[in-house]
Amino acid sequence: MSDNKKKVFLVDDDKMFLTMLSDQLEGLGKYTVSTFATGEECLDKLSANPDVIVLDYYLDSAVPGALNGMEILKRIKTTSPDLKVVMLSSQEHYGVALQTIAKGALYYVIKDNQAFGEIERLLEEIA
Amino acid sequence: MKIAPDTLADLFQRMDLFESIPQTVLFKLAAHSKIKRIPADGVVFHKNDVGNALFVILEGHVKVHDDDYVVTKQSAGSFFGELALLDEGPRSLSVSAVGETTLAVISRTEFYSVLEDYPSVMQLVVSQLTRRLRLQTDKLVDQLRRREEELTRLVDERTAEVVHQKEEAERQRAQAEAEKREAEFQRQRAEQSERFKQQFLANMSHELRTPMHAVMGMTSILLQKGPREDQMRYLESIIRSSKSLLVILNEILDISKIEAGKMELEHTDLNIERIVEQVVNTLAYRADEKGIELVTECDPALPPVLIGDPVRLQQILLNLTGNAIKFTEKGNVTLIARPESIADGSCRIFFALRDTGIGMSPAQLEVVFESFRQASSDTTRKYGGTGLGLSISKHLVELFGGELRVKSTKGEGSEFSFVIDLPVSANTRIADQEEVSQQMLDALSGTRILIAEDNYYNRIVATETLELRIPGVQIDAAENGQEAVEKCDSGIYDLVLMDVHMPVMDGLEATRRIRETHPELPILALTASVIKAEVQKCLDCGMSGWIPKPFRDIEFFGAIYDVLHNDGTAAKKAPALPEPSNDRQESGLQFLESLTGGNRERIRKYIGLYLESMRSALPLIEATRDAGDAERLHRHIHTLKPQFRMVGLGDTAELAARIEENLKAGIVPKVLTADIDRLLEDARRSEADFEKYLATS
Incomplete structure (x- = not known):
């Protein structure tokens, strides 16, 4: 292994957020970032052994009928129970957050201006 | 036993060894041989015995052996012990009879004297010797090989065992590691859920207070509309209930804020005498109702203007005074504030509340500051309250850098007191703007x-x-x-x-x-x-x-x-x-600027993505609104919300959140048309603004 950058997968149907977050993390020079517009694409690439997956809650705005983050989370946890998943959502609801944590997500980050800093800090801690 | 020499000579003649020897010579040899009979298992000679004779088997079997290891077996007509003909040294192997065996023993001296002229016999002896040595060597090699195999097997076994032990150790280490990871994971999860709890409670502040204010606001409006006498009583009751609900609500929110470490004190000018006065004004009627005297002892030596958080200080004094009145049936409640020392621009102030109330037992004193604790469950029934007030006061006093203490005697009364240091303000009078005159x-x-x-x-x-x-x-x-x-x-x-x-x-x-x-x-x-x-x-x-x-x-x-x-x-x-x-919202492109460190190219790229997203999403919002498809409409608006925030449209993001809430609550899109239109309008305006921005920046 020539470089020991951590592999981070970002899954979000919001292209703007996805691009911004990806640029931001790549800019830190510590992560190799792969982006996916749907959870299904991400599931296909799980064999690449990412260190962390940052997964949005709703994923069907660009591809109608795409599975939502909760479902993707469940599938990830079935095949790779130890894989670290950070959930992302603009859903400020406590219940939703709790549900994702119960299903094995490590953190729940609300998608707003502070999300970037929060995710950087989280990755620093868990990746 | 005796065998006639001619019979023995006949036997010799049939042996390969003596094949070419004339009868007369064999007769002579037979005459010089001795006959020896060995019982079954009897020993002919032992290894290392010194011997000087050759043995010819006439009848029976012998085994040539090295202890338990049998090198070869020989039967009648064959001979052994031939080494003694060459070298009068110790025997290299032992020989024993298998069954009853008869041997002819020919001494070395006799053998040479008789067979001196027949070297072919010697050759045969030597060749047998050679064969036997080879046999013996082969056996030894075989033995060595087997020994080596055995060793290899042992080494393999031992190696396997070591590998197994190593694997076991590795497995145990991995398991410990996994357990550690699991514990860490659980800890993080617990922390996370604690954070959510706090976040949840903080959010509740807004979500609970807003409807409460609406209830109170609307009720006071109804009160102005000339309600009937009975309606008036109900409305007043709603107001009263709402107020006490709001008090409880605020207390719960305060305690959660304190526990989350989010409570911070203000640092503004305050006047202690005025705070004490307001406490008395608020609670005097309650003391009056109960026929208790509410006394204040506010030392005039207190500096007129100190720096601190007047609201929280008043909250502490209100709580302590309110409690004192609540638990006192007769006598008086005294609120004391006096300076203990003034030095280096700071004033140390002593506050105390004394009452002549029911007091507390030592056991009750121990738990008096715990959240949700009241002296007894009776207390709740009789006196009401959440049991949070004292706990909040205690924490607030701690935030002021003091400690809330209590002294009490059951049946005689209680004294709550604390000492805090407040900086003396440079101002000599407090700006008169706290109240609307x-x-x-x-x-x-x-x-x-x-x-x-x-x-x-x-x-x-x-x-x-x-x-x-x-x-x-x-x-x-x-x-x-x-x-x-x-x-x-x-x-x-x-x-x-x-x-x-x-x-x-x-x-x-x-x-x-x-x-x-x-x-x-x-x-x-x-x-x-x-x-x-x-x-x-x-x-x-x-x-x-x-x-x-x-x-x-x-x-x-x-x-x-x-x-x-x-x-x-x-x-x-x-x-x-x-x-x-x-603040969760920042305006304009401040956020993008701070995120990208002012990188124009990146800002332009994100604005481009924002525009791209608006161009595809806005028609979808219109279409789903017109079709009344609440679910898809909700999803589209939901996706846009963070994007509005990123480009500084905080209010639009809030509007999006409100629409989202309403849609989720089951309100049909048609009812929300005005809001949705406003959202579209905001978004379209932003499109125009940002297109201009891209064109000019």
Whole structure:
């Protein structure tokens, strides 16, 4: 292994957020970032052994009928129970957050201006 | 035993060994041989015995062996011990009879004397010797190989065992590691859920208080509408219940804030005497009701102006005094405040509350400061309350750097006290702006005010607040900017209160229009945003000042008084602007600028993505709105919400969140058309703005 950058997968149907977050993390020079517009694409690439997956809650705005983050989370946890998943959502609801944590997500980050800093800090801690 | 020499010679002659030897010679040899009979298992000779004879087997079998290891077996007609013919040394192997065996023993001397002239015999002897040595060597090699195999097997086994042990150790280490990871994971999860709990409680503050205020606001409006006597009693009861609910609510929120470490004290000028006075004013009637005397001992030596958090200090004293009154049936409650020392610009103050109430037992004293604890479950029934007040007071005193102490004797009364240090302020008197003075309100009497605000509830609250406090005030309302512009044409208003975000025409545009004909008319912005840039936008379009929502009396009336009767500079200032760092919204492209470190290229790229997203999402929002597809509409709006935030459209993001909430609550899109249209309008305006930005930046 020539470089020991951590592999981070970002899954979000919001292209703007996805691009911004990806640029931001790549800019830190510590992560190799792969982006996916749907959870299904991400599931296909799980064999690449990412260190962390940052997964949005709703994923069907660009591809109608795409599975939502909760479902993707469940599938990830079935095949790779130890894989670290950070959930992302603009859903400020406590219940939703709790549900994702119960299903094995490590953190729940609300998608707003502070999300970037929060995710950087989280990755620093868990990746 | 005896065998005749001619019989023995006959036997010799049949042996290979003596094949070419003449009968006479064999007869001679037989005559010199001895016959030896060995019983079964009897030993002929042992290894290392010294021997000098050759043995010829006449009858039976022998085994040539090395201890238990049998090198070879020989039967009648064969011979052994031939080595003794060559070398009179020790025997290399042992020989024993297998069954009963008869041997002819030919001594070395006899053998050579008789067979001296027949070297072929010697050759045969040597060749047998060689064969036997080879046999013996082969056996040894075989033995060595087997020994080596055995060793290899042992080594393999041992290696396997070591590998197994190593694997086991590795497995145990991995398991310990996994357990450690699991524990860490659980810890993180627990922390996370604790954070959510706090976040949840903090969010509840808004979500619970807002409807409570609505209930109270609406109820007080109904009270003004001349209700019947019985209705009046119900309404008053609603108000009372709401107030106590709000008290409980605030206490729960306070304690959660404290536990989350989010409670912070203000540092402003305060006057202790005034705080004590307000506590007494608030609670005097309750003491009166119970026939208790409420006494204050406020030392005049206290510096007039100290620096601290007046609201929280008052909260502590209110709680302690309220408790003292609650638990005292007769006698008095005394509130004491006196300086203990003043040095280095700091004053050490002693506060105490003494009562002649029911007091507490030592056991009750131990738990008195715990959250949700009351002296007994009876207490709750008899005296009410959440049991949080003292716990909150204790924490607040700690935030002030003091410690809340209690002394009590059951049946005689209690004393709660604490000592805190507060800096002495450089000011000698406190700025008189905490309360709206009656003088100020009187000066506003008869004012004609237009309220332009699209939110029904905010409109009612503003109207109500003004009508209740300002004598003879005349209020008119407009539901959007357009209506406000039209109403202002009449020229009858002294003041316009203008919401910034309204459908049809927003407050900024309305202000610009009104300014064309009424350059002097005071217009105050009503804005939920307290961001400098937002406020600046209001001032830039010609507004005279601003009032933050939700309204606080002092800011509300202060700003109105300022623009009507002062020079109006105070209303333009941003007295309570919080730092944007702590705010979830930032305005304009500040966020993108700070995120990218001002990288133009990246900002342009993100704006491009924002525009791209709007271009595809806005028609979808329109389509789903028209189709009444609440679920898809919700999803599209949900996706846009963070994007609005990123580009600084905080209010639009809030509007999106509100629509989302309503859709989730089951309200059909049709009912929300006005809001959705406003959202689209905001988004389209932003598209235009950002296209301009991309063209010029």
